[in-house]
Amino acid sequence: MTIQTTRLSDPAVRAFVAAVNAHDREAFRALLAPGATMADDGDDRNLDQWIDQEIFSSNGHMEVDNESNGGRALIARYRNDTWGEMRTRWDFTVDEDGRIARFETGQA
Incomplete structure (x- = not known):
């Protein structure tokens, strides 16, 4: 069962x-802490390049099925025009200012 985005526990997530x-690159960038990092399937990636390829230029979309760790760990069905849909895990590190310092994703 999908969790409505408005019901996710952590405000940054x-x-x-x-x-x-919403394909809102400006809002997305505003959520990230200065120097934010990310990894995909255990490999650190170039954040700007990854979000462009995997989210914004390929119509990325998340449907969250499960959350844990106070809303900072998700299991979601993620789809984009490049890869289709897959079951993914997302783990977020949120800094003291409420911005995302790091996220890690990969197949669940």
Whole structure:
């Protein structure tokens, strides 16, 4: 069963999912802490390049099925025009200012 984005527990993670699904690059960038990093399937990636390819230029969309760790760990069905749909895990590190310092994703 999908969890509505508005019902996600962590405000930063909720805003992240909303920005992805709205294809709002500006809102997405505003959520990230300065120097934010990310990894995909365990490999650190270039953040700007990855979000362009995997989210914004390929119509990325998340449907969250499960959350844990106070809303900072998600299991979601993620789809984009490049890869289709897959079951993914997302783990977020949120800094003291409520911005995302790091996220890690990969197949669940």
